Amino acid sequence: MLGECLDCLGAQIGVRTEVLIVDNGSTDGSASIVHGRLPMARLISLDRNVGFAAAASLGLRRGIAPWRAVLNNDCFVDPGWSEAALAAAHVGDRPGMVATLQLDHRRERIDAAGIGLDRAGIAWNRLGGCAPNAMNGGPVFGPSGGAALYSAAMLADVGAFDGQFFAYYEDVDLAWRARLRGWGCGFAPEARSLHVGAATVGWNSPRQRHLIARNKVWTIFKCMAAADVPAAMTLDTALGVAFALAAPVRPASLASRLASLAGRAAAWRGVHHQLAKRRSIQGSRRADPRDWMAPFPTIGALQRRFGYLADRRSGGR
Template sequence: MAEPGSTRVSAVVVNWRQPKLTSAAVASLDAQTGLAEAGIALSVVIVDNGSGDGSPELLRSRHPEHTVIELPDNRGFGGGVNAAIRGIHADLVVLLNNDAVADERFIASIVAPLAAHPRAAAVTARILLRDPVDGVRRVNSTGNELTRSGNGRDRDWLVPVADDHRSAGEVAGFSGGACALRMSALTEVGLFDESLFMYYEDTDLSWRLRRRGWLIRYEPGAVVTHAHASSSGTGSDLFRFWNDRNRIVISAQHAPLPVLVRALARTSFRAARSVVAAAGRGDDARHDARRTVRALAAALGALPSAWAERRRIDRSATVPRRSVAAFIVAD
């Protein structure tokens, strides 16, 4: 039970068929320091996304002190997080990817800016890649940004850690892989969009928060180490399909029209090129072409509902689109 006057923080970790990774992420939350001094009462919620492989039982046996929510099916990242949020009573929610390990002062560091900045709805962490690239330790993310062709990406991706000197401050969007969210802001704008399933959910929520006048900050003192895309794999069908689809959907829901046009053109060109390239080649090329075409078709099919959501957001917005669009960067 939280002490009177303490800040109730619930950390959420979503698992899908990676109980050993998830257990390591949870163990890093158990090892947090500085909580009492910061007046933080921390609880941990583990969500199993319909793994069907015995993950819930293993996680309960390893972490009996924490709540484990067992979903009957895979609802994606947003659906898993939402299931946890709907069942907790907290002031702040901290999200940690199940393939990430938090520094021992991660919670205290990522919560502090929300106390210092009352209009901040989210704080994004300094995420470092676990494995060196070309022998150099590199940055995974210092927040999210959107490009002129609708591409959502990690800010400072692959910057050498030794060259990363980002200071605390505002950033376009938060990374759902390691962040803190203010519950009152979520109550105002809504939770993650579960129709996105995976990828771009944090970009979508960042837009909605900013359109309602909330701010998003980066905190370099909140550090996690991440095994990038361990659950889905950057070359997997799952990763590529949802990235291609959601890039267009999010552009339609939020971005200026030129961004949507470029996002559509980019994916359409890739789909056409992949179909041409697959002619006369092997099964892998034809498979890639079919996947890209399916993603484009899925995005086009989602455009009517995305446009309706765009109009709904516009009606309730207190900040004009152009103000948020000022954060858009070149590709």
């Protein structure tokens, strides 16, 4: 996948770009692939895997451009991606983020058109599972971190991804912090890419479920308005138990369900760190992002948002 991703970066047109590759402690010869496929890239090699959040943040900090893109190695951008994303970077009030359009690997459905977020702290891939020409998906809360654009000014004000998250929900957390500081998010539907998804940890794997469950709770405690936290945490606990008990039990499935509960337990063990961050985040807030959030969800809303993922879980990507 890395080679294909690099080829796509090398084929960008219309925009002069600087490419930084963060090698996250790989042992599979990735550095040689970078030198062979994209020799003009700056390679930052880490001696261990520090997680997507910390590695991507390092790349964002080392960049020198006023707008900086994050691209995961399982995301393959079209030649005009950079140009289209930048075209949306100056639309709206105080733009600090741009969401792009990620398609599934067959280009048959949308994987994500940015992030949606509701008052319960539940994030989802906007328009996930819809046809590629579907555009009416409600407000864009922030970009999906697999293929996103961030302004240097916003990053200087808010910071980058929270490295403690390791992976998953770090893009939701960053978008929420940016919204609290009054930064807006544009949407570039012409900036298209193909996204494999969960290529590193595995789709619906125990590791993925653990990280998502833990990091969602941490994000709520860091960013959510205090009045909304009790209801959000009650719903999160109920959904976690329902996820663990509702479907037929299979060995892999059971492991993922138990991992989701374990992730929530891990979140509570580390919540004191997030409460310390919360004081700083809430103390410097300039805006109420709830105008960009969907209402508290119904069961029907949850089914519409996540029902298309059943195809992936059954192995039908």
